[in-house]
Amino acid sequence: MARRLVPADRSEVEAALAADPKGRAEWKLLTKHYMALLEEKAPGHSVEVRVPPYAAVQVIPGVKHTRGTPPAVVETDAATWVALARGEMTWAEAEASGKVSASGQRADLEPWLPLA
Template sequence: MSEGRSALDAVRVSRADAAKPARTELATAVRYLLQLLDEKAPGNSVEVRVPPFGAVQVVQGPRHTRGTPPNVIEMDAATWIDLATGVETWVEVVAAGRVQASGTRADLSDLMPLRP
């Protein structure tokens, strides 16, 4: 986890300096936060996607086994990092159109922020 935490810190510094974070650090930070989400809400009923860096199935409930899952949440890396770390709320990113969510369980408001 220390590698993920270090990458997240590096991404935060880059963004604070108005610089573009290194792609490898961004990818590691995204995956680290997805792992924290999986630990907080294990399950298989909602798929959270942060292309091209990762995806995870979380939240207890009905499991899907074929095709596109019925509950999908997708966003870019910057939005995911802001949401997971509490810079922005679920309501804010959804209202801004920065998240695509489909399905009755596609809501992370009760799980955010992760506070890594």
């Protein structure tokens, strides 16, 4: 797993959001920023949250995962992740629409969302 992510500078986040993210650079910045906020809000290693190709983090207290596929995995695309993190989409809406895949115990991120 990569080193801990660091939230982006507020002005960078605002600029990326104002650009109505269209490019890879904006999605990468926003994805990593909100993943860093999730790491801060829900520290732990029991759930792996993946937003390919930009970032993956292990969060939420519980059994630490060290090898192979974690027992709990959440995966989504960058646009859905940013919408969830900003409160523009609920966890239930994302699951019902198939925009998020969540498996395993503790894979429900609703208690930690939104992040901003």
